[in-house]
Amino acid sequence: MSNSLTTKQEELIEKIGVFHEQRGMQPLMGRILGLLMVLEDAEATFDEIVEKLQVSKSAVSNALNFMQVKNFIAYRTKIGDRKRYFYLRMGENWETDLTHEIMELTKINDFFKEVLELRSNKHPEFNKNLTCISEFLEFFKEQVPVLLEKFKNKKN
Amino acid sequence: MSNSLTTKQEELIEKIGVFHEQRGMQPLMGRILGLLMVLEDAEATFDEIVEKLQVSKSAVSNALNFMQVKNFIAYRTKIGDRKRYFYLRMGENWETDLTHEIMELTKINDFFKEVLELRSNKHPEFNKNLTCISEFLEFFKEQVPVLLEKFKNKKN
DNA sequence: TTTCTAGTTCACCAAAAAAAGAACCAAAAT
DNA sequence: ATTTTGGTTCTTTTTTTGGTGAACTAGAAA
Numbered sequence: 269m270s271n272s273l274t275t276k277q278e279e280l281i282e283k284i285g286v287f288h289e290q291r292g293m294q295p296l297m298g299r300i301l302g303l304l305m306v307l308e309d310a311e312a313t314f315d316e317i318v319e320k321l322q323v324s325k326s327a328v329s330n331a332l333n334f335m336q337v338k339n340f341i342a343y344r345t346k347i348g349d350r351k352r353y354f355y356l357r358m359g360e361n362w363e364t365d366l367t368h369e370i371m372e373l374t375k376i377n378d379f380f381k382e383v384l385e386l387r388s389n390k391h392p393e394f395n396k397n398l399t400c401i402s403e404f405l406e407f408f409k410e411q412v413p414v415l416l417e418k419f420k421n422k423k424n
Numbered sequence: 425m426s427n428s429l430t431t432k433q434e435e436l437i438e439k440i441g442v443f444h445e446q447r448g449m450q451p452l453m454g455r456i457l458g459l460l461m462v463l464e465d466a467e468a469t470f471d472e473i474v475e476k477l478q479v480s481k482s483a484v485s486n487a488l489n490f491m492q493v494k495n496f497i498a499y500r501t502k503i504g505d506r507k508r509y510f511y512l513r514m515g516e517n518w519e520t521d522l523t524h525e526i527m528e529l530t531k532i533n534d535f536f537k538e539v540l541e542l543r544s545n546k547h548p549e550f551n552k553n554l555t556c557i558s559e560f561l562e563f564f565k566e567q568v569p570v571l572l573e574k575f576k577n578k579k580n
Numbered sequence: 581t582t583t584c585t586a587g588t589t590c591a592c593c594a595a596a597a598a599a600a601g602a603a604c605c606a607a608a609a610t
Numbered sequence: 611a612t613t614t615t616g617g618t619t620c621t622t623t624t625t626t627t628g629g630t631g632a633a634c635t636a637g638a639a640a
Contacts, residue, residue: 272475276542284535294598305539310550314617324600325620329618350608358553366557370529370564379440383461386432394466397514400579401522407575408526415571419563423556450628470587480630485588506586506638584639590632597626600617609614 273320279308281321296323296331301340304356311355329422339365367412375403429476433462437477452479452487457496460512467500467511495521523568533561 270407273281281302299321304312312320315327332354337342343352357365380402388394431539437458444454455477460468468476471483488510492495499508511523536558545550 272586277529280535280538280542283538288536289533290448291429292446302535305536305554308544308546311546315615325617326601326619327599330599333618352616358557359548362553363560363567366560371446373526376443379436379443379458380438380461382436386436390464390520391466392513397518398461401514401518403579404519404522404572404575407578410572411571411574415564415567416560418567419560421578424557452628481587482589482631483629484628489588508586581639585637587635589634591630592632593628593630595627595629598624600621600623602621604619605617606619608613610612 273306275390278365281306282406294331294334296327297335297340300328300335300354301356304341304354309345311353313351313353313417315351317354363416367416371409377402377409380405436462450487450490452477453491453496454482456484456487456491456510457512460497460510468508469507471507471510473510519572523572525539526568527565529566530561533558533565536561 271410281299284302284305285295285298288301289295300317303317303320304310314325314328314332317323317332318325323329336343339357341354342357343354345352347394348382380398385396389395437455440458441451441454445451453475456473459476460466460472470481470484470488472482473479477484483559488497492499495513497510498513500509501508537552540551540554540558542580543553
């Protein structure tokens with residue numbers, strides 16, 4: 269039984285929770301992400317999550333399973349211990365995940381292209397603007413991996 | 425009274441709506457964004473929005489006001505006509521808006537920094553990873569405007 | 581002055597989302 | 611063999627959300 273959260277930790281978990289919530293994530297999931305980030309051990313068992321976040325087992329079960337499918341978290345086990353130790357997937361491949369997530373933003377561009385397809389030339393100014401934004405998003409998308417490379421070089 | 429939407433237009437509006445909805449935006453707002461993008465005139469009056477999206481005046485009123493505060497849309501008026509013609513704010517300063525929105529993504533970094541502040545060195549590997557991600561986000565944030573400049577140069 | 585137009589505000593409601601709780605299950609421990 | 615542990619699943623309840631519709635308002639028109 270690990271010791272309980274400090275007020276600072278609790279507050280930070282809630283803030284991180286709200287942040288994700290506002291971006292369309294389910295409330296409890298955001299809080300679990302916060303918890304796993306804030307905990308000294310950087311991991312927690314099922315029951316620790318239930319206890320520290322004061323939520324039901326079913327809610328935790330559903331949230332954890334969903335987040336595993338989404339590759340947000342994973343778990344490890346220890347010999348002679350049936351518990352699952354959940355942790356944030358932040359190891360070697362955070363880069364791919366993060367750039368992938370950044371590029372999610374450019375998905376709107378697929379719709380922009382569809383819109384441009386559908387529009388006549390009644391309002392060329394608008395079309396020109398939209399085309400420009402679309403082109404930038406295209407450019408942006410291909411530059412994100414480049415940016416990552418630059419960053420890695422800079423670090424070494 | 426402008427003519428009504430084609431099936432293609434309606435479907436695209438809904439798809440754009442769902443896209444935004446999944447990212448935490450209220451359903452109607454996403455649909456209004458879709459509508460204003462898809463309409464040939466690239467603008468619509470209050471009543472046209474009510475009519476074309478088949479929603480109540482109050483819902484439209486709230487959505488429009490919110491979106492104006494958020495700078496997603498604006499309206500113009502015409503002499504001798506009290507109606508407001510709402511349109512997407514995509515004119516001259518789409519660049520600032522878009523880069524601003526892209527950089528929204530890096531807001532999570534504020535929390536990462538707070539987390540790092542709070543964490544001891546019990547789990548240095550985790551801290552190292554988180555620091556690295558945080559540094560990348562920092563780098564990314566400052567590179568977005570650079571990317572925009574590059575894009576503009578490339579166009580000219 | 582009264583009526584109309586273009587919206588706003590607010591009390592209310594339905595549906596969806598989120599969580600709770602009980603029953604359940606499989607593997608391990610006693 | 612039966613109890614405990616570590617969860618899962620299913621149904622029910624609670625909470626939140628998104629939207630409706632009626633009443634209202636300010637300015638323009640008749």
